[in-house]
Amino acid sequence: MSTAEETTGGEVEPWEEVTPDAARRLLVAAVEAFAERGYHATTTRDIAGRAGMSPAALYIHYKTKEELLHRISRIGHDKALDILRSAAQREGTATERLADAVSSFVRWHAGRRTTARVVQYELDALGPEARAEIVALRRQVDAEVRGIVEDGVASGEFDVLDVQGTTLAVLSLCIDVARWFTVDGPRTPEEVGALYADLVLRMVGAR
Amino acid sequence: MSTAEETTGGEVEPWEEVTPDAARRLLVAAVEAFAERGYHATTTRDIAGRAGMSPAALYIHYKTKEELLHRISRIGHDKALDILRSAAQREGTATERLADAVSSFVRWHAGRRTTARVVQYELDALGPEARAEIVALRRQVDAEVRGIVEDGVASGEFDVLDVQGTTLAVLSLCIDVARWFTVDGPRTPEEVGALYADLVLRMVGAR
DNA sequence: GGCTGCGCTAAGCGCTCGCTCACCGTCGGC
DNA sequence: GCCGACGGTGAGCGAGCGCTTAGCGCAGCC
Numbered sequence: 001m002s003t004a005e006e007t008t009g010g011e012v013e014p015w016e017e018v019t020p021d022a023a024r025r026l027l028v029a030a031v032e033a034f035a036e037r038g039y040h041a042t043t044t045r046d047i048a049g050r051a052g053m054s055p056a057a058l059y060i061h062y063k064t065k066e067e068l069l070h071r072i073s074r075i076g077h078d079k080a081l082d083i084l085r086s087a088a089q090r091e092g093t094a095t096e097r098l099a100d101a102v103s104s105f106v107r108w109h110a111g112r113r114t115t116a117r118v119v120q121y122e123l124d125a126l127g128p129e130a131r132a133e134i135v136a137l138r139r140q141v142d143a144e145v146r147g148i149v150e151d152g153v154a155s156g157e158f159d160v161l162d163v164q165g166t167t168l169a170v171l172s173l174c175i176d177v178a179r180w181f182t183v184d185g186p187r188t189p190e191e192v193g194a195l196y197a198d199l200v201l202r203m204v205g206a207r
Numbered sequence: 208m209s210t211a212e213e214t215t216g217g218e219v220e221p222w223e224e225v226t227p228d229a230a231r232r233l234l235v236a237a238v239e240a241f242a243e244r245g246y247h248a249t250t251t252r253d254i255a256g257r258a259g260m261s262p263a264a265l266y267i268h269y270k271t272k273e274e275l276l277h278r279i280s281r282i283g284h285d286k287a288l289d290i291l292r293s294a295a296q297r298e299g300t301a302t303e304r305l306a307d308a309v310s311s312f313v314r315w316h317a318g319r320r321t322t323a324r325v326v327q328y329e330l331d332a333l334g335p336e337a338r339a340e341i342v343a344l345r346r347q348v349d350a351e352v353r354g355i356v357e358d359g360v361a362s363g364e365f366d367v368l369d370v371q372g373t374t375l376a377v378l379s380l381c382i383d384v385a386r387w388f389t390v391d392g393p394r395t396p397e398e399v400g401a402l403y404a405d406l407v408l409r410m411v412g413a414r
Numbered sequence: 415g416g417c418t419g420c421g422c423t424a425a426g427c428g429c430t431c432g433c434t435c436a437c438c439g440t441c442g443g444c
Numbered sequence: 445g446c447c448g449a450c451g452g453t454g455a456g457c458g459a460g461c462g463c464t465t466a467g468c469g470c471a472g473c474c
Binding site for chain 2: 040041124161162166169176187202
């Protein structure tokens, strides 16, 4: 496994699905700007400038500034869901699968922190239709984690009183990594992933 | 204990320290607007409108829109720190104090969710000086929780490998309540507080 | 070599933003 | 009964926003 994969939860080259090249450069610039300043504080001139283009160029590839956020959010949620599904569907005990899910999910939130910030914290800036689409993806994210917790309870591996509440707390813990993590900090994404996997196994009372 | 106190972590009447009355009405309106839409998406016209005043009235009581955010953030952080200090300094075992700290901190984040959202998620909208002041308060918040965890480790009540990392995770878990909690949800602030206190005691390996 | 289509830019439109200013009603002190 | 202080308003300023449009340079085709 390459270093890039280790810090991105399996993501080799991000945004490679966005074409043509100019559209990808604009999208990457938007991710950086949105993560740094927030969607509403970011101007289309700032995005275009970071991509080395004129403000008008943005509107050749995207209809509006909101469409840019929508695309980022959609691709990011797909990726996050992918990561959790890979962990949930692998072979192994519920304990192993939960630890894998948490550590890779956390590695993604820390390693690709700019993307994760936009994905997790700029949801409210989307219009009703786009938000509804993303909320549906988030429900699937919740379902994946809840499934592993339920498996662990059923097999007697876990000791959990409130499955839905505990699932919510586990996801909440992972998601908030995108808020506080910084590359200047004392921990690598891998270390945070390992620490969090341990903490979550304690939360579910894994034996 | 009254219902108001139960859902606000001891806060009887919020913002009573803000005078005169018009300044408090503007500030309460700003908290609602910032929590709902975010600082940058909120206009001074919106804030004034919610307070039943003209846009110009805002500038009689506050120098800028940012000063409003600063005051909200400062008062909110003071309150949050108060809540944690009360729990940390009470008599009892580290286990009891940590459970008390987490449940009351979470009750505040859930019960006064609008305030907590602004306090926890609009920090980046502040200028450098104001942000530095708030960051110092947040370090004190961290120190309070870390103190309890260290006490528990010293007394043998807790089993924690990484004290700083675990403290960070505990606080992160509590803070993120402000993001997902809603009054329409299935849980009351008290229920979330109790659930989270239990989860945190598991995280620190309380016997 | 001339033509066409496309990615891109320079300029700028209409609008709304944070904020200001000239003015006004009310109320306590004398 | 008049006056100054103060909290408030209506109108609007300059700036910067998201987005549009007319036109330009260049690669590909005949």
